[in-house]
Amino acid sequence: PTPTTYSLDSEIDGLAIVKLPGAKGGRGYFIASSLQEIVERLRALVNRGLVSDVSKVIIQEYLVGVTAYFHYFYSPVLERLEITGADIRYESDVDGLRRIPIEKLKEIGVEPTFTVVGNIPVVLRESLLPTVYSYGEKFVNKTKEVLPPGVVGPFCLEGVVDRDANIKIFEFSGRIVAGTNLYVNGSPYTYLYWDEPMSVGRRIAREIRLAVEKNRLSSVIT
Template identity: 55%
Template sequence: MSSIATLGSHCALQVLKGAKDEGFKTILVCEKKREKLYRRFHFIDEFIVVDSFAEVMDQRCSNILKENNAIIVPHGTLIAQMSSAEIESIKTPIFGNKWILRWESDRNMKEKLMVESKLKIPRSLSSPSEINGLVIAKRHGAAGGKGYFLATNEEEYMKKRDKLIEDGIIKGDSDLYLQEYALGVSAYLQYFYSELSGELEFFGVDRRYESDIDGLGRIPAQEQIDIELIPSFNVIGNSPLVLRESLLEEVYAMGERFVEAAKRLVPPGMTGPFCLEGVYDENAKFTTFEFSARIVAGTNLYVSGSPYSSLIYDEPMSMGRRIAREVKNANSKNSLSKIVT
C-alpha cells in the first residue's frame, strides 16, 4: 500500500501525521464543514471532500482510494456515523479486523467478548425493573458518552429516558444498555497488538473529561439538588495518567487475555490498537466496563510518544505512527493480508 486514509474527525491529525512520518501519502475524507480546519495541516496530501462520511462507500470515493492504493484507518467516528453492515461493505482495505467493530458497537456482543477475556466487569441488567442501586444507561455504538445517564430506581430511569426520547437522542429502551455503575478512578488503557510479531505493546493511559458530569463537582450540593438537569457524559477532552508500576503486570495480562479471546470469537482477532476502559477500586483492582477495538481519541495526548511507548521505542512513537509502521513492515514482508480486512 502506498497511502493511508482516514475520516476527518476524532484522531485524524495524529493518524495522518504518523503516516507522513513513516513515508506514506496521506488522504483525508473530509466533510465540507471541516475542510478549512484540516487545510491548515500540510502533512495532509490529498482531500476527498464529501457532504457526509457515508460517501466513503460511494463509487467516487472508492475509486480515488483505489487509485491511491489506500488503506483506511478506522476510528470512533466511523463507528458512530455508519452501521456495522455499512462498515463491512466498504471495498477499500481497512486496517485491522473490521468484523470486530460490530462487537464494539453492540453492547451485548461487547459484554460476551469481555467475559470470554476473563475481565472483571459490572453486572448488566436486562430490564429497568431490575434497578436496585446506582446504574448507568449507555447507548450502543461509539456515542462518546452522549445520552448516557445515571439512575438509582426504575422511576428515575423512566423520567430520564423519556427526556432523551423527547430530545430525539434515543428512540426507546432498545437503544440503551443498563450496567451497574462501577466506582473508582477511571483509566483508559491503550494497547497495540502486532499480528506480524505476535507481541502486545502497552502504549499509554488517559482519563476523560465529560460534560456536564465533571462540571457538577464545582456546584455546591444544595444547588445540584435544586436544578433540573440530566448530566451528560459527552467526552470533551482527555488528560494523561501514569499508573503505579506494580499495576503493569496485570495490565499486560488483561490485554493478552483480550487478544486471545478475540482470536477465538472474532477471527482473525484483535489486530492493531485497542483500549480497555474502566476504573481502579480502593484495592487497585480494575473493573472493565468498555472496550474500543480501534484507536481511541485519548491517544491524541501522545503525539510525541507516551511514558510507556518511550520504554519500547527510542524515537517519538504515537499510536498513529505505530499503525503506519505496522503497514510499512507488512508491506516489506508481503504480509498485508495479515493486518487488513
Template identity: 65%
Template sequence: MSIATLASHSSLQIFHGAKFEGFRTIAIVLRDRLWFYEQFRHLIDDFVILNNWRELCSPDVVGKLQSLNTILVPHGSYVEYVGLDCAERIEIPIFGLRGLFRVESDQWAKMELLRRAGIPIPRLYGVGDEVHGPVIVKLPGAKGGRGYFIARSGEEVIKGVEERVREGLIKSPRDAIVQEYLIGVTTYFHYFYSPILGRVEILGADIRYETNIDGLRRLPPDVIIEVGLKPTFVVVGNLPLVLRESLLPKVLDYGIKFVEETRRSLPPGVIGPFSLEGVIDDETNIRIFEFSGRIVAGTNLYIGGSPYSYLYWNEPMSMGRRIAREIKMAIERDELDRVVT
C-alpha cells in the first residue's frame, strides 16, 4: 500500500508520517520542483512527475498510481491546484470525505454548514448590502488570504470586489463573501476525526502570520494613514499556540458538532483531519469564520507532535503520522472502506 500526495503545502510531514507507519510514499510533483523534493529521498520512495497540476487526472498518471496501490491524501492546496472536477472524480481512493470538496469551494455553503451545525459564526452580508461596522471580504478557494480586504461601507465592498473581478481573482461578485470583522485572537484549531476509534481529537492550534497586516501593527497609525497603506492577508507562516485549558471543552464541542453535521448532510461525514478557524474575544467567546476539511499548513508546526497529540498518544504524533496511523489501523481491522471515499 502506498500513500501519495501533491508535493506542496504539508506534503513533507505527510511523507514523514507515512514512513513512520511503514508505508511506501509517492510524491506527485511538478517538474520544476522535483530538485527540491529530491533532497528528501529518505522520505519519498517514488515520484510522479507532472508538467502542470491538471495532469493529475490523465489516464497515464491515474494508471501509475493505481498500479502502486495508492491512497491519495488531499491537503489544503489540492482542489486549488487540480480543479474541483479532477479532485472529485479521480479514480484513486481518497483518504477523507471527497464530498466535502464542493462545499469547501463555495464560501456561502461553508458558512451554511457551520450554521446548521450550531457553531457560532460572524454576521454575513452579500455584495451590495448595507454593512454595519468593518467587514472582511473573502474569496473562494485556498488562496492563502490573497485578495482579501477590509471595508467600512457597502460602497467600499463593491469597489474592492469589482477590482478583484478585473484582476481575475474571481469570476463574479457572487463569488465573494462579506463577513463581520471579528475582534480578538485569530486562532486555527486542528482536529482529527477517527472512524476507527469513534472519537474527535484536538491535535493542535496555530496563529497565521500574514503580510502586510502583521507588519502594519509595528507602525504608528498616523504613518499608516499618511502613506495610504492598506492591509493585506497573504499567509507567510504559522505560529504555535497552546490554549487555556478552560477553552478546550468549547473547542472540542465545536469539533464534535462539525463532525455530526457532516455525517447528517454529507454521509459518511468528515474523515481524518479538519480545521475550524475562528476568533476568541476578550470574554473567551469563540466564533468560527472558516473551516478546512483537510490537513492545514499550521500542523507543520508539530511534526514532532503537539502538546495535545501527546495527551492522546504519548508519542510523537504529527497530523501526517496520525493520518497514516488511521489508515494502518483500518487495514489491520479490514475496515479500509471506512476511511477512504
C-alpha cells in the first residue's frame, strides 16, 4: 500500500504533502489541508520565481503516523529475503522544535524542515514483522518482473505506520542505505540469521563467496 497521489483538480482528504520540483534531503515540501491552500501557496511560489513548472509538483496524501525505514537483503543464492534492521531518521529542525515552548514557536513562525542529520536504531513490534516481510517480498517479486533479474542484495523500504498499525510505503532505496551504518557490528536481526557480526558490507562479500562456491556468480552480478 502506498499514499494516494492527488492532481491539482482533485479535492484532498485530510492533509496533503506537496513536493516542489527539486525537493531533496528534507527541503522543498509543505503540508496543506485543502486544495485551495495548495493553489494559493503554489501561486505565491510561482510569483516569487521559486517554482517555474507547476506540472512537476507532486501532491500526495500526508500519512499521519510514525516513519520507519526497513532494511532488507535479498539473496539470490539462498533464495531468501532477510530483514536486516530498521531505523528512524534524526532530522533538523523538526526533531529539535519540541525543545522550544509553543508560544515561542509561534512567534518565530518556523515551519519544520526534515534535513537528515543521523539515524537512530529501532526494533519493530513483532506483530509488524510479517507485514514488513511480505512488503519486502512483493518488492523483490515486482522488480524481478519489471526489471529482471530484479533486486540483488541490500534495499530499503521507507514507510509510515499509522495508529492502527497499518503500514504504507512512500519510498524505496535500491542500495545500501545510511541507516545500516548503525549495524556495522550486526543488528538484532542479523544475529538471528548469522550468529556472528554481519554488516551489509560483509553480507555482500558473503553472498559473493557463497555464489562462487556454488558456481552461481552470474546470479549476483548484472
